[in-house]
Amino acid sequence: MSASGERTLSEKSEIAAVASGDAVEPAVVARGARDRCRDAWRQVKHFFADPVAFIAGLVILLLVIAAVLGPWIAPYDPAATDAAASLQGPSGAHWLGTDQLGRDIFSRILSGARLTLFVSVGAVSLAVLVGCTVGLVAGFVRGWSDAVLMRLMDILLAFPGLILAIVMAALLGPGIATVIIAVGVSGTPTFARVTRAATMRAAVEEYVLAARAVGCSRARLLLRHITPNILGPVVVLATLYLAYAVLTAAALSFLGVGVKPPAAEWGAMVNEGRDLLAVGWWVSLFPGVAIVLFVLAVNILGDRLRDVLDVASGADEVQGAEK
Amino acid sequence: MTTTVSTPPVQEGSEFLLDVQDLRAEFRAGGNRWVPVTHDVSLSVRRGEVLGVVGESGSGKSVSMASVLGLMPYQGGRVAQGRAIFDGRDLLTLKERELRQIRGSKIGVIFQDPMTSLNPVRSIQRQMVETLRAHTSLTSAEAKERALELLRLVRIPDAARRLRAYPHELSGGMRQRVMIAIALSCEPELIIADEPTTALDVTVQADVLALLRQRTRERGVSVVIISHDVGVIASLADRIAVMYAGRVVESGSARQVLGHPQHPYTLGLLESIPGVKGPRTERLPSIPGLPPRPGGDEMGCSFRDRCRFAVSRCATERPALAEVGGEPQHRAACHFAISDDGRVVPREGVVGDA
Amino acid sequence: MPLMRFLGARLVSVIPVMLGVSMLTFGLLYLMPGDPVLLLVSGVEGDVASEQIQQIREEFGLDDPLPMQYVSFVGAALTGDLGRSIHQGHEVTGLILEALPNTLELTGMALLIAALVGISTGVIASLFHGRWPDRVSMFGSLLWLSMPEFWMAIVAIMVFASWLGWFPVFGAGGIEFLILPATILGLRSAAAIARLTRSSMLEVTHAQYIMTARARGIGEPKILWVHALRNAIIPIVTLLGLQLGYLLGSTVVVEVVFSRPGVGSLLIDAVLDKDVPVIRGTVLFLAVIYVLVNLIVDATYGLLDPRIREAA
Numbered sequence: 005m006s007a008s009g010e011r012t013l014s015e016k017s018e019i020a021a022v023a024s025g026d027a028v029e030p031a032v033v034a035r036g037a038r039d040r041c042r043d044a045w046r047q048v049k050h051f052f053a054d055p056v057a058f059i060a061g062l063v064i065l066l067l068v069i070a071a072v073l074g075p076w077i078a079p080y081d082p083a084a085t086d087a088a089a090s091l092q093g094p095s096g097a098h099w100l101g102t103d104q105l106g107r108d109i110f111s112r113i114l115s116g117a118r119l120t121l122f123v124s125v126g127a128v129s130l131a132v133l134v135g136c137t138v139g140l141v142a143g144f145v146r147g148w149s150d151a152v153l154m155r156l157m158d159i160l161l162a163f164p165g166l167i168l169a170i171v172m173a174a175l176l177g178p179g180i181a182t183v184i185i186a187v188g189v190s191g192t193p194t195f196a197r198v199t200r201a202a203t204m205r206a207a208v209e210e211y212v213l214a215a216r217a218v219g220c221s222r223a224r225l226l227l228r229h230i231t232p233n234i235l236g237p238v239v240v241l242a243t244l245y246l247a248y249a250v251l252t253a254a255a256l257s258f259l260g261v262g263v264k265p266p267a268a269e270w271g272a273m274v275n276e277g278r279d280l281l282a283v284g285w286w287v288s289l290f291p292g293v294a295i296v297l298f299v300l301a302v303n304i305l306g307d308r309l310r311d312v313l314d315v316a317s318g319a320d321e322v323q324g325a326e327k
Numbered sequence: 328m329t330t331t332v333s334t335p336p337v338q339e340g341s342e343f344l345l346d347v348q349d350l351r352a353e354f355r356a357g358g359n360r361w362v363p364v365t366h367d368v369s370l371s372v373r374r375g376e377v378l379g380v381v382g383e384s385g386s387g388k389s390v391s392m393a394s395v396l397g398l399m400p401y402q403g404g405r406v407a408q409g410r411a412i413f414d415g416r417d418l419l420t421l422k423e424r425e426l427r428q429i430r431g432s433k434i435g436v437i438f439q440d441p442m443t444s445l446n447p448v449r450s451i452q453r454q455m456v457e458t459l460r461a462h463t464s465l466t467s468a469e470a471k472e473r474a475l476e477l478l479r480l481v482r483i484p485d486a487a488r489r490l491r492a493y494p495h496e497l498s499g500g501m502r503q504r505v506m507i508a509i510a511l512s513c514e515p516e517l518i519i520a521d522e523p524t525t526a527l528d529v530t531v532q533a534d535v536l537a538l539l540r541q542r543t544r545e546r547g548v549s550v551v552i553i554s555h556d557v558g559v560i561a562s563l564a565d566r567i568a569v570m571y572a573g574r575v576v577e578s579g580s581a582r583q584v585l586g587h588p589q590h591p592y593t594l595g596l597l598e599s600i601p602g603v604k605g606p607r608t609e610r611l612p613s614i615p616g617l618p619p620r621p622g623g624d625e626m627g628c629s630f631r632d633r634c635r636f637a638v639s640r641c642a643t644e645r646p647a648l649a650e651v652g653g654e655p656q657h658r659a660a661c662h663f664a665i666s667d668d669g670r671v672v673p674r675e676g677v678v679g680d681a
Numbered sequence: 682m683p684l685m686r687f688l689g690a691r692l693v694s695v696i697p698v699m700l701g702v703s704m705l706t707f708g709l710l711y712l713m714p715g716d717p718v719l720l721l722v723s724g725v726e727g728d729v730a731s732e733q734i735q736q737i738r739e740e741f742g743l744d745d746p747l748p749m750q751y752v753s754f755v756g757a758a759l760t761g762d763l764g765r766s767i768h769q770g771h772e773v774t775g776l777i778l779e780a781l782p783n784t785l786e787l788t789g790m791a792l793l794i795a796a797l798v799g800i801s802t803g804v805i806a807s808l809f810h811g812r813w814p815d816r817v818s819m820f821g822s823l824l825w826l827s828m829p830e831f832w833m834a835i836v837a838i839m840v841f842a843s844w845l846g847w848f849p850v851f852g853a854g855g856i857e858f859l860i861l862p863a864t865i866l867g868l869r870s871a872a873a874i875a876r877l878t879r880s881s882m883l884e885v886t887h888a889q890y891i892m893t894a895r896a897r898g899i900g901e902p903k904i905l906w907v908h909a910l911r912n913a914i915i916p917i918v919t920l921l922g923l924q925l926g927y928l929l930g931s932t933v934v935v936e937v938v939f940s941r942p943g944v945g946s947l948l949i950d951a952v953l954d955k956d957v958p959v960i961r962g963t964v965l966f967l968a969v970i971y972v973l974v975n976l977i978v979d980a981t982y983g984l985l986d987p988r989i990r991e992a993a
Contacts, residue, residue: 167968
């Protein structure tokens with residue numbers, strides 16, 4: 005009962021493609037930069053053909069614009085206090101209200117966008133850099149280095165994620181760098197595991213064995229043949245981890261061990277409004293909405309990436325491990 | 328009327344135990360578009376008879392059987408048209424509840440891959456007992472007893488221990504024996520075996536086939552055996568239907584179809600196995616090209632692109648499945664007849680239906 | 682017994698992890714900025730006279746070589762002695778045990794909610810694959826996963842406690858104190874579990890053995906609950922173990938927002954006070970619990986999947 009109809013169809017076209025020879029061309033080496041650009045554009049168009057993904061992309065774009073242009077487009081100085089305008093509700097003058105010190109919440113959210121983007125992207129970059137290196141080495145070299153590296157990763161994984169981040173933050177003292185390192189380190193083992201698994205899968209592929217057989221150097225093998233294979237899972241993981249990084253960074257700042265006030269960190273802003281629920285619900289609410297919008301958009305794009313790149317198995321592992 | 332040694336006398340009612348007529352099965356191709364994968368398939372099995380359905384993968388043979396069993400909706404497909412009279416009732420009009428009482432009970436099923444056909448986390452015993460208890464009034468203890476008997480019946484050594492085993496603890500051949508035992512467990516009148524030996528080692532294939540033949544013959548159970556392997560079909564079948572691209576292109580008794588193939592596709596299939604038909608050459612001939620994709624054009628003969636005898640008429644006029652002159656029950660869907668020395672002659676009275 | 686062998690192998694693999702965890706927590710004292718002496722007795726510099734320092738160094742064995750200090754740290758921890766807090770010299774073990782019931786109650790309730798809501802939502806979504814119940818629950822779970830729990834806690838307090846007055850706002854005690862925080866923690870886990878359950882169920886329901894079970898005439902309810910879920914549950918159990926790590930971590934946040942005394946709030950207070958003995962104690966405690974729970978999860982895995990037992 006091998007045949008569902010669609011599978012048969014795709015099998016057929018696969019066979020046809022092989023037979024006609026267009027699947028045999030292994031790389032894009034011989035093709036011009038223009039072709040490649042056109043291909044990339046087609047893929048991007050395909051990616052955003054899904055309306056939900058399109059909206060999510062738009063949200064991210066707006067956020068990036070806010071992060072870059074924040075200071076110029078904000079209606080108020082995010083740090084300027086105004087005792088007369090303390091705790092005003094949302095109005096025409098202050099779209100999202102003001103906090104206890106009379107600072108404009110909308111302007112502060114805009115300026116927090118830059119901070120959030122910087123911290124979360126920084127943390128993910130750190131996790132990718134360290135985690136993927138560890139995973140590649142462990143998965144490719146195997147043997148002792150594999151055992152030692154992965155034991156180390158296991159030790160990091162033995163701490164619940166947020167606890168590890170809190171301990172790191174305690175060690176380093178509050179600050180932006182602290183949050184980046186704390187969130188980055190707590191994500192490292194996940195990247196190491198996924199990369200290692202993908203490397204090991206790729207290392208036994210026929211064409212890698214063939215490359216080995218014709219005497220490819222190890223460095224070339226790793227760079228040209230194995231790395232391209234781990235890109236898919238790592239990109240998907242990185243996207244989903246970005247969402248986690250935003251949430252964790254905000255939690256650290258909320259708890260007071262992350263980015264310190266008066267910086268307009270979204271988590272810290274939610275914390276500032278915590279005691280003002282009765283008199284100013286907007287102080288906590290809107291920074292939280294900003295976090296939700298950003299994280300939701302990133303999650304949607306991550307899901308879409310996973311579907312498009314078709315790395316379901318690796319990404320399930322991710323969703324389990326990230327939480 | 329091809330009577331074989333083991334065919335019991337025809338019983339009351341219809342001549343056929345299973346009579347499939349004009350079956351058209353479709354798969355969803357996204358949205359509300361449905362692509363037909365079988366066209367007007369008609370197959371029938373008499374009581375005690377073995378029908379072999381042969382064709383390459385994607386020819387619609389498995390789909391036809393899934394349709395008969397009412398399993399198409401679970402695979403994203405549907406039956407658009409046709410009848411499948413089993414024991415006087417049209418299976419295609421039955422409710423799921425009624426079908427369920429027939430599946431596993433009156434019709435036993437054996438699938439291709441014994442590795443994946445058994446639930447990996449449940450023991451052999453539980454899966455056998457479960458089937459027995461779904462269709463009989465046996466108590467749990469009686470069902471266990473019966474399961475043990477059945478395992479011995481399919482010649483599984485050390486049956487008591489194997490009964491408590493999990494599927495992964497058995498070899499492929501053993502698992503397929505278990506599947507045969509399950510298929511036989513509720514005294515079926517018909518067994519549908521879909522590529523029962525394809526996934527097995529060559530050395531085990533013969534054993535499993537022999538077992539299947541023996542256990543069904545001695546009980547007078549009818550069998551539909553589906554395979555892409557003409558050898559398997561030839562060793563078991565009383566009658567043969569050859570399928571190509573969703574259609575039956577030739578049918579008849581095993582002697583007729585294997586001895587005097589009347590469709591170029593059948594001829595090609597036979598020539599591609601050593602020592603069955605055709606000249607002995609250094610190299611076995613193969614059929615060039617690939618079958619057409621489902622949902623393609625509706626005109627002409629679907630085999631024409633790969634047919635060595637094709638003429639322009641084959642592109643415009645679909646040959647009907649019609650009786651071959653002088654041979655009752657031997658039908659082929661070709662504008663030509665093939666003589667014993669491998670030459671083609673135009674057939675009389677064959678009218679295309681395109 | 683293959684299952685015992687499997688468990689034995691898992692147990693052995695836990696040993697290096699435990700060693701690493703204990704070394705890290707031991708090392709916290711030296712990795713923290715500041716003089717270890719001061720960190721052990723008080724966070725503030727100049728609080729301790731210089732002649733006292735030598736006395737303290739001897740008392741805590743700080744002049745011993747590091748390996749020896751480590752051994753005595755582990756030895757003490759194994760007997761349940763995790764040192765004393767810098768505030769009023771409370772025993773860390775006592776503080777943890779005092780806070781533990783509240784935390785256990787919260788995580789236990791949350792895990793229960795997570796498993797019940799998550800698995801049933803996932804199964805329903807898979808049954809309605811591609812139709813609106815599927816889309817709604819999948820988008821809902823993604824939205825849920827995108828909300829920071831501290832913010833959800835605040836919003837929940839605002840709506841259910843302040844405006845509607847259904848629940849008491851702060852503290853711990855009876856079930857009425859538990860419902861809001863446990864629901865917030867639990868539903869977030871449930872969202873992750875629902876997504877995995879759905880994909881796992883979809884994968885399993887396309888398996889050949891499901892088709893075979895249908896061909897054997899087994900009824901759909903039995904196919905769903907016995908054949909499909911029984912296989913689909915295997916990865917979900919792993920996720921449940923990992924979710925416990927998430928829950929243990931997030932209790933910190935939720936306990937803070939709801940002012941619930943618990944291990945989490947104990948830890949965050951210690952971090953803010955630079956109370957190193959309490960940080961070490963709670964972190965070690967949480968990590969050990971997490972590792973042990975995942976060991977139990979592995980054992981369950983072996984019970985659920987006969988193939989795993991062999992592989993060990």
